[in-house]
Amino acid sequence: AQTVTQSQPEMSVQEAETVTLSCTYDTSESDYYLFWYKQPPSRQMILVIRQEAYKQQNATENRFSVNFQKAAKSFSLKISDSQLGDAAMYFCAYRIYGGATNKLIFGTGTLLAVQP
């Protein structure tokens, strides 16, 4: 079974500093997608960044970047120049599709606080 684990229930970062959120996953598949989603207090899910497993290059979106280590099944999110608006719950997610399987599974989440 596919599982996604986030080992940091809570993290804190000073404004303008950098923080890294960890995520590991377990799968026997070779083709899949990985995502980081942000859930602010409104509870609306917002896509932060995505990574295709077949791509070796790490994805980057402005202040957000990932460190994708396929062999280690690790997918961490780095937030640079943290802003107050980055405070939210962050979920790592894994998507598999193919044949009869089509799932989007979320990790346990990391609550990020940004200190002014």
Next chain:
Amino acid sequence: GAVVSQHPSRVICKSGTSVKIECRSLDFQATTMFWYRQFPKQSLMLMATSNEGSKATYEQGVEKDKFLINHASLTLSTLTVTSAHPEDSSFYICSAIVGVLNTEAFFGQGTRLTVV
């Protein structure tokens, strides 16, 4: 970006009654929709995956007779909680994807269900 509208945003029902939650893709055709349940400060737990025109695939431990999912069209999926009990109180979120290979999932605003 694509918009997914979920209705109602909040609902209170009496024990033993049924409640229906709608999830609509407003500007695209959703071939797949996911339904999640989220407890306070916890992750999104995948309940089921529904593909248009076919029966939903339920995750292990989710009662299909309790949580009825209908994906009758490419723009509408419904989740009906039957014979609701207080333990069914939770936050329910739907998510929609265009096509099997499309990577991005779009989320509804969620429904807060309270069973009294």
